[in-house]
Amino acid sequence: xxxxxxxxxxxxxxxxxxxxxxxxxxxxxxxxxxxxxxxxxxxxxxxxxxxxxxxxxxxxxxxxxxxxxxxxxxxxxxxxxxxxxxxxxxxxxxxxxxxxxxxxxxxxxxxxxxxxxxxxxxxxxxxxxxxxxxxxxxxxxxxxxxxxxxxxxxxxxxxxxxxxxxxxxxxxxxxxxxxxxxxxxxxxxxxxxxxxxxxxxxxxxxxxxxxxxxxxxxxxxxxxxxxxxxxxxxxxxxxxxxxxxxxxxxxxxxxxxxxxxxxxxxxxxxxxxxxxxxxxxxxxxxxxxxxxxxxxxxxxxxxxxxxxxxxxxxxxxxxxxxxxxxxxxxxxxxxxxxxxxxxxxxxxxxxxxxxxxxxxxxxxxxxxxxxxxxxxxxxxxxxxxxxxxxxxxxxxxxxxxxxxxxxxxxxxxxxxxxxxxxxxxxx
Numbered sequence: 001x002x003x004x005x006x007x008x009x010x011x012x013x014x015x016x017x018x019x020x021x022x023x024x025x026x027x028x029x030x031x032x033x034x035x036x037x038x039x040x041x042x043x044x045x046x047x048x049x050x051x052x053x054x055x056x057x058x059x060x061x062x063x064x065x066x067x068x069x070x071x072x073x074x075x076x077x078x079x080x081x082x083x084x085x086x087x088x089x090x091x092x093x094x095x096x097x098x099x100x101x102x103x104x105x106x107x108x109x110x111x112x113x114x115x116x117x118x119x120x121x122x123x124x125x126x127x128x129x130x131x132x133x134x135x136x137x138x139x140x141x142x143x144x145x146x147x148x149x150x151x152x153x154x155x156x157x158x159x160x161x162x163x164x165x166x167x168x169x170x171x172x173x174x175x176x177x178x179x180x181x182x183x184x185x186x187x188x189x190x191x192x193x194x195x196x197x198x199x200x201x202x203x204x205x206x207x208x209x210x211x212x213x214x215x216x217x218x219x220x221x222x223x224x225x226x227x228x229x230x231x232x233x234x235x236x237x238x239x240x241x242x243x244x245x246x247x248x249x250x251x252x253x254x255x256x257x258x259x260x261x262x263x264x265x266x267x268x269x270x271x272x273x274x275x276x277x278x279x280x281x282x283x284x285x286x287x288x289x290x291x292x293x294x295x296x297x298x299x300x301x302x303x304x305x306x307x308x309x310x311x312x313x314x315x316x317x318x319x320x321x322x323x324x325x326x327x328x329x330x331x332x333x334x335x336x337x338x339x340x341x342x343x344x345x346x347x348x349x350x351x352x353x354x355x356x357x358x359x360x361x362x363x364x365x366x367x368x369x370x371x372x373x374x375x376x377x378x379x380x381x382x383x384x385x386x387x388x389x390x391x392x393x394x395x396x397x398x399x400x401x402x403x404x405x406x407x408x409x410x411x412x413x414x415x416x417x418x419x420x421x422x423x424x425x426x427x
Contacts, residue, residue: 032370122217152198
C-alpha cells in the first residue's frame with residue numbers, strides 16, 4: 001500500500017516531480033563537476049604555472065652560503081664552486097622524482113667578444129636520455145623558458161647542433177647580430193667560432209647574454225663536467241604549518257611528523273631529497289614562484305568549494321518551494337490520511353520517500369551530466385581530461401541527501417501543523 005501510494009503520487013504530480021528532479025540534476029551536476037575538477041586540478045594548475053619557470057634552484061653549498069650571508073650571486077667564493085653534471089640526472093631518482101617535471105643544469109661563464117666581455121650561459125637546451133629505471137627523459141631549458149620570444153630555432157640535442165648559440169635580444173641589437181651570423185668567442189687562450197641559430201627575448205638579464213650548449217661553455221671555461229647551479233621545476237603541495245616547521249629544521253620533527261612531511265610533496269621535502277642525491281648541493285625554493293603556486297591553487301580550490309556550497313543552497317531552496325507547493329496542493333488528501341488515523345511521522349515518511357526517490361533519479365542523471373561538465377572544463381581550460389575521483393560519488397550522495405532533507409523541512413513543518421477538520425472543510 002505504501003509503495004502504491006508513492007507511485008500514484010509520482011504519476012499524478014509528475015510535473016512537480018520532474019521539476020524537483022531537474023533542480024536536483026542541476027545542483028548535482030554542478031557539484032560533481034566542481035569537485036572532480038577541484039580534486040584533479042592540483043597538478044594541472046601547477047603544470048600551467050610551470051610556464052613561469054623553475055621553482056627550485058640547486059647550488060653548491062658554499063656558493064649558497066655566500067648568497068645567503070652577503071647576497072652574492074657571483075664573484076670570489078661563488079663562481080669557483082661547482083656541482084657535477086653527472087649528478088643532474090639523479091634528480092629523477094628521489095622519492096618524488098615523478099613530481100620533477102623539468103630541470104636543466106646551468107654553467108655561467110665569460111668570454112671576449114669584439115674586445116668586450118660577454119656573459120655565457122651553458123645549459124641543456126634539450127636533453128633526451130634513458131634512465132637506469134628504463135624511463136625515457138625529455139627535459140631542458142626550453143621547457144623552463146616557454147615564454148621566450150624566439151627569432152630562429154631553439155638549440156637541440158643533436159651532435160650537428162654543436163657550435164651553435166642563441167643571442168639575447170639586447171646583445172644582438174647592440175652588435176647588429178642576426179640569425180645565421182657567425183661570432184667568435186675567446187677565453188683562456190681558446191678561440192672558437194659559433195653560428196647564431198636564434199635571437200631570444202627574455203625580458204630580463206638574459207637578454208644581454210649568450211646561450212650555449214653546456215659542453216661548449218665547459219670547454220671555453222676549462223671546466224669539464226661542472227655546472228654552477230641547477231634549475232628545477234617540480235609539482236608541489238602548498239605549504240602548511242608542518243612544511244614550514246620542517247623548512248626551519250627537519251630534525252625538529254617527531255618521527256611521525258617526519259614521515260608525513262617526507263612522504264608529501266611539499267617544496268621543502270623535495271628540496272631535502274634533492275640534497276640527498278646531489279653532492280655538495282643545497283636546494284632552495286624560488287619563493288616567489290613556489291608561494292604563488294600554492295596561493296593560486298588554494299584560491300582556485302576555495303572558489304570551487306564556494307560554488308558547490310552555493311549551488312547546494314540554491315537547490316535546497318528550489319526543492320523547498322516545490323515540495324511545499326506539492327504538499328499544499330495535496331493538503332486534503334494528507335488531511336484525510338490524518339483523519340483516518342495516520343500519524344504525522346507516517347505522512348512525513350511518505351512525502352520524504354517520494355522526494356528522495358525523485359532526488360535519487362535526478363542525482364544519478366546529474367552525476368553523469370556533471371562528469372561531462374568536468375571534462376568540458378578540463379579540455380577548455382587545461383587541454384586535457386579530468387580524472388574522475390570515486391570519492392566524489394559518496395560526497396555527492398551525502399550532499400544530495402542533506403539538500404533534499406533540508407528542502408523538505410518547511411513542507412514537513414506544514415504537515416505537522418495541518419488540521420484535518422480544516423482542510424477537509426476547504427479552509
